Amino acid sequence: MVGTTTLQPGQEAKLELRLYMGMHQGMGGQHQFAVDIRSNDPLVPLKTVVWRFNVVGDK
Amino acid sequence: MHDSCTMSGKRPQKMKPSAQHILFLTLALAFLAVGTASGSDKSTSQSKAGLAFDTTHVNLGNVEQDSKGTVTFLAINYGTLPINVGPVNIVALQGGDTGNSLQDAVPVSPNGVYAIPIIVGPYKQLGPHTMQVKVTSSDPRAQTSILTVDFTVVEGEAQEAKGPRLRVDKQFIDIGNVPYDWPLYEQFTLRNDGDAPLVLAGTPTIRVELGC
Numbered sequence: 001m002v003g004t005t006t007l008q009p010g011q012e013a014k015l016e017l018r019l020y021m022g023m024h025q026g027m028g029g030q031h032q033f034a035v036d037i038r039s040n041d042p043l044v045p046l047k048t049v050v051w052r053f054n055v056v057g058d059k
Numbered sequence: 060m061h062d063s064c065t066m067s068g069k070r071p072q073k074m075k076p077s078a079q080h081i082l083f084l085t086l087a088l089a090f091l092a093v094g095t096a097s098g099s100d101k102s103t104s105q106s107k108a109g110l111a112f113d114t115t116h117v118n119l120g121n122v123e124q125d126s127k128g129t130v131t132f133l134a135i136n137y138g139t140l141p142i143n144v145g146p147v148n149i150v151a152l153q154g155g156d157t158g159n160s161l162q163d164a165v166p167v168s169p170n171g172v173y174a175i176p177i178i179v180g181p182y183k184q185l186g187p188h189t190m191q192v193k194v195t196s197s198d199p200r201a202q203t204s205i206l207t208v209d210f211t212v213v214e215g216e217a218q219e220a221k222g223p224r225l226r227v228d229k230q231f232i233d234i235g236n237v238p239y240d241w242p243l244y245e246q247f248t249l250r251n252d253g254d255a256p257l258v259l260a261g262t263p264t265i266r267v268e269l270g271c
Contacts, residue, residue, distance in 0.1 A: 005258070005259045006256050006257065006258050006259070007223075007249065007250070007251040007256065007257040007259070008251065008256055008257075009251050009252075009253055009254050009255065009256070009257075010250075010251065010252075011250070011251055012248055012249065012250045012251075013248070013249045013250075013259075014246050014247070014248055014249075015246065015247040015248075015249055015263065016244070016245070016246045016247075017243075017244065017245045017246070017247075018243070018244050019242070019243035019244070020242045020243075020244075021240065021242070022237065022238075022239065022240045022241040022242055022243055023237075023239060023240070023241075023243075023270075023271070024239060024240060025239055025240075027239075027270070027271050028239065029270060030269050030270060031267075031269055031270030031271065032267075032268040032269035032270065033265055033266070033267060033268070034265070034266045034267075034268050035247075035263050035264070035265050035266075036263060036264040036265075036266065037225065037227070037249070037259065037263045038259070038260040038261060038263075039223065039225045039257055039258060039259050039260060040223050040257065040258045040260070041222075041223050041224055041225040041253070041257065042222055042223070043224070044225060047225055047227055047230070048230070049227055049229070049230050049231070049247050050230065050231045050232070050268075051232055051234075051245050052231070052232070052233040052234070052269075053114075053233070053234045053235065053236075053237050053243065054235060054236045054237070055236075055237055055238070055239060055270075056236045056237070056238065056239075057238065057239065
C-alpha cells in the first residue's frame with residue numbers, strides 16, 4: 001500500500017502477507033512479525049497485528 | 060532482516076521461480092477482496108506428493124466478542140494431477156462458536172495453491188474454543204484432512220461508533236510449526252466500524268520481533 005487508503009463506514013479491506021518461498025535452511029526457529037497500521041481512528045491511531053510461526057526441519 | 064526472507068502483500072498468483080528469490084517486503088490492501096486465490100508455483104514440488112497445507116493448526120489468541128474473523132489455510136497441490144478441494148465442514152470441539160467455509164469443491168492445479176477462507180464469528184460465547192475444520196479432497200491419499208483453529212473469546216472494549224473506527228478481524232495469529240522452504244500466507248481484514256471515513260496512513264510497517 002502506498003500513500004493513503006480510505007475506508008468508508010462499513011467498508012473492508014484485506015491486508016495480505018506472503019512468504020511464498022518460506023524460510024530457508026539456517027533460518028529456523030521462532031519468528032514473529034508485527035505489522036503496524038496507522039489510521040485516523042481517534043481512539044486507536046496505531047493498531048498492531050502479529051503473525052507468528054516456528055520454522056522447523058520437518059513438519 | 061535476513062535478505063532471504065521473501066514477503067509480498069499481493070494475492071497468491073503465478074510466480075516465476077526466478078522471481079521467488081527476490082526480496083519482497085511489501086503489503087497490499089485489496090478492497091473487498093474475497094479470500095480466494097490460486098496458481099502459485101513452488102519450484103520444489105514433488106511428483107509423489109499430493110495435497111498439503113501450509114499449516115494444520117492455528118491459534119488466534121484472544122478475539123473480541125461479537126467480532127468476526129477470517130482464517131486462511133493454503134491448500135497446496137504438490138502432485139502432478141489436478142485435485143478438487145472441498146467442501147469444508149466445521150464443527151466445534153470446544154466452545155460453541157463455529158464458522159463457514161467452502162460449500163463446493165474448488166480445483167487446484169498441479170503446483171497450484173488455493174487459499175481456503177474460514178469465516179468465523181460473530182464470536183458469541185466467552186472462553187476458549189477449538190474448531191475442527193474437515194477438508195475433503197479428490198486426492199486419494201488425503202480424502203479428509205483435519206485442521207484446527209484455537210481462539211479465546213473475550214469481552215470487547217466498548218467503543219462509541221462516532222468518527223472513524225478501525226477494527227481488525229484478528230490481532231494475533233500463530234500458525235505453529237512449519238518446515239523449511241514452505242509457502243506461508245496470512246491475511247487480516249480491516250474494517251471501518253465507525254460513521255466517518257477511515258484513512259489508513261502510509262504503508263503499514265513490518266517489524267521483525269523474533270527471527271529473521
